[in-house]
Amino acid sequence: MDAGDDVDFQELEDKNGQGMVYEAKTEIQMNWPRRQLLLDGRLGSSPPKCTSKCGNCTPCKLAVVSVPPGPPRMMDYYPVIWKCNCGDKYYDP
Known part of the structure; x- marks a missing residue:
């Protein structure tokens, strides 16, 4: 983790009182742009074009x-x- 990360640790007793449970809350700053959602919500690069990729068959x-x-x-x-x-x-595109 980077120095810019904000981490908050809490120590909690479990329901039986016989042990300890550790809960961590982490907030991480993203310093890079998020990927753009494409077509039906999948992440990734731009979809290819199918112009003249199917030979004489239409519609491609x-x-x-x-x-x-x-x-x-x-x-x-x-x-x-x-x-x-x-x-x-x-x-193949």
């Missing part, structure tokens, strides 16, 4: 696509990426 529309999970230990992690969509085909 921007889509957010889930990537299948990798190793079995990551079954609850589904990253999303931008793709261009036309009909039932997807193209």
Whole structure:
């Protein structure tokens, strides 16, 4: 934590009175600009343009696509990426 951080510690007894619970309240100043919310509320950079990315297929529309999970230990992690969509085909932007 930086010197500008404001930290307030309080020591509280738990309900049984047999131990101590520590509660910390932290306020951290953000000195960098917040990322802009895009489209449906996702954070990140500007979405790509799909102009002439689908060959002769029209309409070529921007889509957010889930990537299948990798190793079995990551079954609850589904990253999303931008793709261009036309009909039932997807193209790289």
